[in-house]
Amino acid sequence: MRIQILAIGFLTISVTAFAQQREGRIxxxxxxxxxxxxxxxxxxxxxELDREVVNEHGVTLEELEGRKTEEELAAERAAEEIRLAQxxxxxxxxxxxxxxxxxxxxxxxxxxxIELFQAQTRVTELYLRNLERELAKLERQASRYxxxxxxxxxxxxxxxxxDAINETRxxxxxxxxxLMRFQSDEETMIARFDGDIQRFRNLTGLx
Numbered sequence: 001m002r003i004q005i006l007a008i009g010f011l012t013i014s015v016t017a018f019a020q021q022r023e024g025r026i027x028x029x030x031x032x033x034x035x036x037x038x039x040x041x042x043x044x045x046x047x048e049l050d051r052e053v054v055n056e057h058g059v060t061l062e063e064l065e066g067r068k069t070e071e072e073l074a075a076e077r078a079a080e081e082i083r084l085a086q087x088x089x090x091x092x093x094x095x096x097x098x099x100x101x102x103x104x105x106x107x108x109x110x111x112x113x114i115e116l117f118q119a120q121t122r123v124t125e126l127y128l129r130n131l132e133r134e135l136a137k138l139e140r141q142a143s144r145y146x147x148x149x150x151x152x153x154x155x156x157x158x159x160x161x162x163d164a165i166n167e168t169r170x171x172x173x174x175x176x177x178x179l180m181r182f183q184s185d186e187e188t189m190i191a192r193f194d195g196d197i198q199r200f201r202n203l204t205g206l207x
Contacts, residue, residue, distance in 0.1 A: 030061075036122050069078055096200055103206065110193035117186040124179045128172060135168045 028038050053060070100106050142148050142165060145157035200206070 027053060085141060093199070093203055094156060096196060097203060099199060103200060106193060106197050106200060110190065113189055113193075114186065117182055117189065119130045120182050121186075124182065126174055128175050128179070131172045131175065133170065135165065137169060 025041055026038055026040055028036060030036050033194065084185060093119065100109075142157055143159055144151075145161070146154050
């Protein structure tokens with residue numbers, strides 16, 4: 001029982017001491033004129049400045065950062081962007097070195113990828129030629145009907161033929177777009193591999 005009373009007493013003393021320490025904290029800051037101030041509270045006009053919490057001996061217990069300027073915030077953002085870019089580059093370098101053992105391996109991988117793009121291009125070009133022949137045939141059929149025929153007695157074109165022509169034209173346009181994308185992707189891929197080769201040379205001292 002006596003031990004419990006002593007423990008409660010020590011706990012009460014500790015809490016009281018902590019509360020007194022918190023209530024009695026002293027702040028220190030330097031104003032725009034270089035004057036050092038000490039007080040138990042921060043006046044409103046100094047609330048955005050950096051300050052320190054000190055004890056009764058003037059020893060710094062804690063540093064509190066004031067409100068940053070727009071220039072400081074911009075500098076922090078720029079520094080963070082640089083740090084993230086460096087991290088991304090480090091991860092890319094590690095992946096590059098762990099994936100390939102030589103420039104020749106990178107070139108072999110690049111050439112296989114080029115073959116895939118070129119195969120897609122050839123298939124698309126073949127399909128486009130077939131579509132264009134089909135469109136030419138449909139347009140010849142349409143030329144026998146009004147409003148495309150010069151014959152005043154020609155019948156009016158059937159809606160299904162119009163739909164077939166429009167659908168074929170849309171398909172041709174879509175595959176032309178795909179063909180351009182394949183070619184652009186191939187150029188981007190080659191440029192990326194060229195960059196990887198140059199980076200690999202730099203990292204491995206092959207320059």
